[in-house]
Amino acid sequence: MKAQSLNVTLLSPGVTIHGDMILDHGLSTFAIIDGSLVSSAGLLHVGPGGMVKGQVEGEHVRIDGTVEGDVHARGILEINGRVKGNVFYCGTIRLGPRASLEGQIKRKASELTIENAASNVQQLSRAAFSNVV
């Protein structure tokens, strides 16, 4: 197993973004985002003072700020802030003392991803590369 280096994106307070953000790693935002946040891996963290007006979808989701939209979590979901929308989770959910929910909580079936061996991945990548060339 490879030792993955920690890769995190940080949005500091005082930043406003209009549009969707799609990431393949973790994110911590203290900014105001008018759009959806989608993260395929890592932690998607909406820090205190941060605000998202749209859908939040990630592997692990922790919300300490405010989200006005649906929240999807494939793994762990921790809410210690305010959510105006429905919450969907596959693994575990944890609600903090400052959690405020205005919507429904639904559990979905877990989506397991089985990673192939490294050799197979390399072969697939080579085949794809040869097809492209």
Add this chain to the structure above:
Amino acid sequence: MDLRQIQALHAQYSAQPVVIDISGHAAAMPTLPAPERKSGRGFGSTNIPAKLRKAARPALICVATAAIAAGGGVSAAKLWRVLRDKPAAVHVTDKPRAAAAEPPAIGESAIDVAPAHPLTASDFGQPPATASALARVDPRSLSGNVQRPSPAADRTAEIPTDPTLARAAVSSIHPHASASGQAAGTPTSVQPVVAAPAPIQATSHTPTDAQQPAAPVAPPPSPVHAASSVEQSPKPALRPIRHVTAHHAVMPATETSTPAGAATQPATPPKAPAAKGGDVQLF
């Protein structure tokens, strides 16, 4: 939150992919034989006894079931034979009686059977002249109307009168022609029945003639005219028969109303049906 706290938080949720070591699991289960080895080797001697052992019980069950079924079948066959032989004996005892009773029935049936060849006059040895006279007669005229006189009498009355009537008599529609001829030619015996069409026609055409006495005087259906009309088309020959039946239906009422005296009465009653029904329209 400073950067270190954020980094610690993210490190806490860092992705750790789950790896399933299949080879390690397989090595941890040494009791399981390798499937390839077993498929390669053991199709020979080791499997046959095991299969035989497995198949022994079902085979025994099948054999026992078959034996039971065979025994039941044999016993059923014996019972069937016994039951079948008893009614056969009864039938054998009954058969002579039936055979004794049958011969008279066969004789009766032989009598009832129609002869292969119809009997002719030559079979009885009669002279050929009478046979030819009978051959001219249409059998339908014999079976048609009971109230009419015999066709022989009609022929004796018709033949001398006119040669056209003789031709009509020879033809196949002779009975209709003779029926129409009787209306004018021989009023004596058939007057109340066959003369009926004549008054109807007379009253329908000329009401003054209807007061005259009915049958003998009525001129319109002359024998020559009737015979010629019959020879032209066979269909009109059927119409007087319909008139006769209609007249039969009317006649009893008129007879009850006027018993015997009035000679002019028979002409008047047909006037009503002639005006009512569609019989006159047929002419």
